Amino acid sequence: MVTNTEKNYWHVLLPSVRGRYSFGAHLSNLTWFQVGGPAFALYKPEDVADLQYFLKQKSADLSCFVLGAGSNVLMRDGGYNGVVIKLGRGFSQITIENNELIAGAAALDRTVAMFAMQHQMSGVEFLVTIPGAIGGAVAMNAGCYGFEVKDVLAWIEIVDSQGELRKLYPHELNMTYRKSVLPKGCVIVRAAFKIIKGNIIDIQHNTQQYLQLREESQPTKGRTGGSTFKNPDQAKAWELIDKAGCRGLAIGAAKMSEKHCNFMLNTGGATADELERLGELVRQKVKESSNQELEWEIIRVGDSPVLKRDAA
Ligand SMILES: Cc1cc2nc3c(=O)[nH]c(=O)nc-3n(C[C@H](O)[C@H](O)[C@H](O)COP(=O)(O)OP(=O)(O)OC[C@H]3O[C@@H](n4cnc5c(N)ncnc54)[C@H](O)[C@@H]3O)c2cc1C
Structure with missing residues (x-):
């Protein structure tokens, strides 16, 4: 505040x-x-x-x-x-130039995947199920079904903290599992992806399959942030959460999904504080049951109400 x-x-x-x-x-x-x-x-x-x-x-x-x-x-x-x-x-234009799809950072991942499909270009089908925009996909090195943004990224354009427009290449971003190292305070404004001419039947088939898999396994229409925690090395976060007895665990209106227990849900009227406390409780229970430290994948931002300086 x-x-x-x-x-x-x-x-x-x-x-x-x-x-x-x-x-x-x-x-x-x-x-x-x-x-x-x-x-x-x-x-x-x-x-x-x-x-x-x-x-x-x-x-x-x-x-x-x-x-x-x-x-x-x-x-x-x-x-x-x-x-x-x-x-x-002003940041959502999508174009194809030679073998690159160039998307503004505000273009939705799904729109980008559909645009590529309409032009019979293959490479970014996996983006169809990720509910973010391109800037977030690059910043998080988003991925699913065996693909990650880093596999198909050609370059990005950023405005750095000094206001300079710069082009960066994937080797400069140290992209690892759900993480890119970006210059501090920068804003990604465009990203280019490597695409190739594909067979429209195959592209449509893969796209449909990804959408169906997603619908079957995740609460895609809930108020959620996707996977709450990253998978630790050699383990799956959801298995550890399940083993710790946290499937369906709730604090107030914040709840770990029954359908996919690494998804946290606002079931209606939850506060951020309830959601964050639930996440911390899950981390504690997983530590006790499996001796593993879960790392938040969800980015937590801003002030807790207890830190409100106006209240002082
Ligand atoms: C139902 C559901 C399913 C999901 N499934 C997946 C999945 O399969 N795979 C996966 O990887 N993720 C998944 N996610 C998580 C999320 O969709 C991705 O991390 C996505 O890439 C985030 O994009 P966003 O635009 O929403 O970014 P935000 O959530 O708004 O931001 C995420 C981070 O990116 C930074 N950022 C965003 N835009 C920019 C920019 N232009 N410049 C610089 N930094 C920026 C933000 O500052 C923040 O640190 C899922 C989420 C939900 C709700």
Whole structure:
């Protein structure tokens, strides 16, 4: 939560952009979990140049967080004490140039996979089931069914914290399981994927199969963040969670899914605090039953209500 003094200070210091600021915007509307308090400001850049201007001009002590489709983020109840950057229409173009599919960072993974299929191009079919946007897919090195973004990524374009537009290649991102190492404070604005001409019947078949597998095994329509924890080396998080007796475990309206027990659900009216405490309880129970430390895959951001400085 932001104090009035900070608000006045930052209002003065925020660059005059062409994009839009929404002060006190509620972030619960922008994440899959549908929880979380307000941001000091939500900034929707008009285009790349506008974003560059913002990052160049903004005060160095103003915190920023880039939000994609919000499918892997748990925004805390106290909100975000800074500016949440949300890319929109100006960042969602998709084109094919030679053997590369180039997508704006706000393009949805599913839209990208369907676009490639319409052009009979193969390579990004797996993206059809991942509910995020391209910036988040690169940042998280998203993957499923044996494929990861790093397998097909050709390059990305970022705006760095100084407002410079830069092109980076996968070997510069140290991409590992559900992780890319990006320059601090950067925003991914475009990504290019390696694609090849494919057989439309095969592409359609694989796409359908991925969608069906997903529907059968996961609560795809719930208020969730996907896998809560990363799979440890040589183990599956869901098996450890099941063994610890946490399938269906709940705190308030926060619950570990019965269908896929590594998915945490807001069953209706849960707070971020309940969801985070449930996750920590699961970690503790898995430690006790299997002596394994589960690592959060979900990105937790913002202030807990107990940290609200206004309350002091
Ligand atoms: C039902 C469900 C199923 C899922 N299944 C899978 C799966 O099979 N495989 C998988 O890997 N994940 C899965 N996920 C998790 C999630 O969809 C992915 O991690 C996805 O790539 C996140 O993208 P996003 O746009 O929603 O990013 P967000 O959740 O908004 O953000 C995630 C991280 O990426 C950063 N980020 C986002 N955009 C940018 C940008 N433009 N520049 C810099 N950083 C950025 C954010 O700051 C944050 O750190 C699932 C989630 C759900 C809800």
